[in-house]
Amino acid sequence: MIAAAPRQLGRFQLYCLSDGRFRMDGGAVFGVVPRVLWEKLKVPDAHNRIPMATNCMLVRTPDANILVEAGIGPKLSDKERDNFAFDREPGLPAALSAAGLRPEDIDLVVLSHLHFDHCGALVAPGQDGELAALFPRAKHVVQARELEAWRHPDPRSRPSYKPENLGLLERAGRLLVVDGDQQVAPGIQVRVTGGHTAGHQAVYVRDQEQTVVFTGDFLLVRALLKSNWVSALDLFPLEAMQRKATFLEEAARERQLLWFYHETDQMLGYWTGEGFEPVN
Numbered sequence: 001m002i003a004a005a006p007r008q009l010g011r012f013q014l015y016c017l018s019d020g021r022f023r024m025d026g027g028a029v030f031g032v033v034p035r036v037l038w039e040k041l042k043v044p045d046a047h048n049r050i051p052m053a054t055n056c057m058l059v060r061t062p063d064a065n066i067l068v069e070a071g072i073g074p075k076l077s078d079k080e081r082d083n084f085a086f087d088r089e090p091g092l093p094a095a096l097s098a099a100g101l102r103p104e105d106i107d108l109v110v111l112s113h114l115h116f117d118h119c120g121a122l123v124a125p126g127q128d129g130e131l132a133a134l135f136p137r138a139k140h141v142v143q144a145r146e147l148e149a150w151r152h153p154d155p156r157s158r159p160s161y162k163p164e165n166l167g168l169l170e171r172a173g174r175l176l177v178v179d180g181d182q183q184v185a186p187g188i189q190v191r192v193t194g195g196h197t198a199g200h201q202a203v204y205v206r207d208q209e210q211t212v213v214f215t216g217d218f219l220l221v222r223a224l225l226k227s228n229w230v231s232a233l234d235l236f237p238l239e240a241m242q243r244k245a246t247f248l249e250e251a252a253r254e255r256q257l258l259w260f261y262h263e264t265d266q267m268l269g270y271w272t273g274e275g276f277e278p279v280n
Contacts, residue, residue: 010207015058017095019071020088023049031232041223052262064107073120106135112216113200114150115160139176146199193218195240
C-alpha cells in the first residue's frame, strides 16, 4: 500500500506508511480466547495464521518530520519470510517517497518497542551490501527498559529482539533514550504502557485539542479492545488487562482517535466506552 492521502490533525498531517503485510498464528495473538470466538473476527488460513499489517505513522508538523514505528524491513531469512508469509511490497522507503519525502528528511523516529516487526527497517543493506541506517539524520526514541531488554533478552524474547536492527544505531549515537512518560517533540508524547513488554510505550500525537494515540502492540488489533481478551504475546498479561481498562476509559472520555499498527481491516477509530466507532 503506497501512502494514502494524509489525515489532518490540527496543523499536523498524518500519513499511514506500510512496510508490508504478514501472517501470525491466531492462537498466539488471542491467547486463551477460544478459536470459535476469535475466528469470527479474524479468519485464519490453513496454517491457523491471521493477517497482520504494518501501519507506520508519518507525522508532518510545521517543524519536523516524525516517523512512528519502522516495520519489518528487508532482512528476514527465507525461512522467516515463509513462516510469516511476509509480503513487503512496496516497502517503507517507497511509501515514504509516495508521501513526498526521502529518508534523509526524517528528523525523529519513535518506537513503541524493539521487536523485529516494529524496527526491522531501520538498518538495511546498502548498495555495497553493508548495513546502513535508513534514516541517517534521525534520532530514534526508545524506552530505557526496552533497550535493556533488547540488550539482554530473556529466552522467550530472544528471537524477537534482533541485534542487527539496532546495534549500528546504538554505536553511532543515534538513540534518544527516555525513561518513563516524556514529551519527545512539540505535540509528541510517549507514555509507558507495559503489558506487551516491560518498556512498551504508546505515542500520543496532539495539536489544537485533537489527539491520535498510536497503540503499538499494547492493542495489537481491534478485537483485543475487549477488556478480558489478552494476547499470548503479552509478556505481562495481567498488567496488560489492568492498564487497558484505564487506557480505554481515558480514550473514551477524551475522544482520542486510536491508531492500530497491526490492524488490516479498520486501523483508525474511537472507543466510545461501549464499542468501536471506525473512521475512514
